Amino acid sequence: MTALVLDGKLCAKETENRLQAQVAELKERTGRTPILATILVGADPASATYVKMKGNACRRVGMDSMAIELPETTTTEQLLAKINELNNNPDVHGILLQHPVPAQVDERLCFDAIAAHKDVDGVTCLGFGRMAMKEPAYGAATPAGIMRLLEAYDVNLEGKHVVVVGRSPILGKPMAMMMLNANATVTICHSRTQNLSEFVKQADVIVGAVGKPEFIKAEWIKDGAVVVDAGYHPGGVGDIELSPLVNRVTAYTPVPGGVGPMTINTLILQTLESGLKQLG
Numbered sequence: 001m002t003a004l005v006l007d008g009k010l011c012a013k014e015t016e017n018r019l020q021a022q023v024a025e026l027k028e029r030t031g032r033t034p035i036l037a038t039i040l041v042g043a044d045p046a047s048a049t050y051v052k053m054k055g056n057a058c059r060r061v062g063m064d065s066m067a068i069e070l071p072e073t074t075t076t077e078q079l080l081a082k083i084n085e086l087n088n089n090p091d092v093h094g095i096l097l098q099h100p101v102p103a104q105v106d107e108r109l110c111f112d113a114i115a116a117h118k119d120v121d122g123v124t125c126l127g128f129g130r131m132a133m134k135e136p137a138y139g140a141a142t143p144a145g146i147m148r149l150l151e152a153y154d155v156n157l158e159g160k161h162v163v164v165v166g167r168s169p170i171l172g173k174p175m176a177m178m179m180l181n182a183n184a185t186v187t188i189c190h191s192r193t194q195n196l197s198e199f200v201k202q203a204d205v206i207v208g209a210v211g212k213p214e215f216i217k218a219e220w221i222k223d224g225a226v227v228v229d230a231g232y233h234p235g236g237v238g239d240i241e242l243s244p245l246v247n248r249v250t251a252y253t254p255v256p257g258g259v260g261p262m263t264i265n266t267l268i269l270q271t272l273e274s275g276l277k278q279l280g
C-alpha cells in the first residue's frame, strides 16, 4: 500500500495564491491591507525563527506585519500593557503572542487579554469556548490547520476513532474539540496515560501532539490508519515514529512539510478574515 502524503507545504502554497488575490482586492477597494502584530518575548532562537516565518508569510500574500520584541525580563504588567495598546490600535487586525513566554509572565492572563476579534491565533479562553460550542471563533492555528489539511485531502472523520495524544491549551485540547465537532469519536491521551499503546492501537486517526520525539511507536499504530504529527524536533522527527509506517497506513503528514506550514497558513488566513471584517 502506498500512503497518501498529506502535503501541508503544498496545501499552504495553494491557499496563499488565493489569499494573495483576496488581499490585493481588499487593498484595491479600501486602500488598506490587514496587519498582523507578532509579539516575541525573550530571545529563544527557535521562537524567533517561527515568528520571522509568520512575518514572511504575511508579506508573501501582500499583508503587513508589525514585529514586537520584548526583553526576557518583561513582566506580566508590561506585556499586558503592550497587548492593550495593540487591542486599541485600529491599524492592527490580528495579534499573535508567541508561546512560550518566560516563566515570570502569566501566559494565560496575557493570552486572554487579546481582544476576541483580534485573536487570529485562537489562544483565548473565549475563543476556545466559542469554537467548542460551534459559535463563530478563530480556531487555534495548529489544530485548525490540521482540520483544513484533512479537509483538503477529503479525509473522512465521521464516526472515526480519533486518538489525540497531548492536551496542551493551544494544541491537544482544541484539537479534541474540533474532532468532536467533526463527528469523530475522540479519546484524549497524554504523557501520563496508562497503557497508552492500548489506546493508540484503536485509533483510526492518530494525532501526535505531545511534544516528545517519537513518543508514539510505529508498532502501536494499526494498518490503514491516518497519521497526523504536530511534533517537530531536532533531526526532523516528530512525535510519532514514522518511517516504518509509510507503507502500511492510509495517509500521513510528513515532518517537516505537514502540519507546520498549515499552522502558519491558518494564522494568515484568519488574519485576512479579521482584516476583511474590520476594513469591510
Ligand SMILES: Nc1nc(=O)c2c([nH]1)NC[C@@H]1CN(c3ccc(C(=O)N[C@@H](CCC(=O)O)C(=O)O)cc3)C=[N+]21
Pocket: 050, 053, 096, 097, 098, 099, 100, 121, 123, 141, 142, 170, 232, 255, 256, 257, 258, 259, 260, 261, 262, 263, 264
Ligand atoms: N501562540 C503561538 N502560536 C503558534 O502557532 C505557535 C506558538 N505560539 N509557539 C510555537 C509553535 C510552533 N509553531 C510552528 C509553526 C510552524 C512550523 C513550521 O512551519 N515548520 C516547518 C519547518 C520549519 C523549519 O525548517 O524549521 C515544517 O514543519 O515544515 C513549526 C512550528 C507554531 N507555534
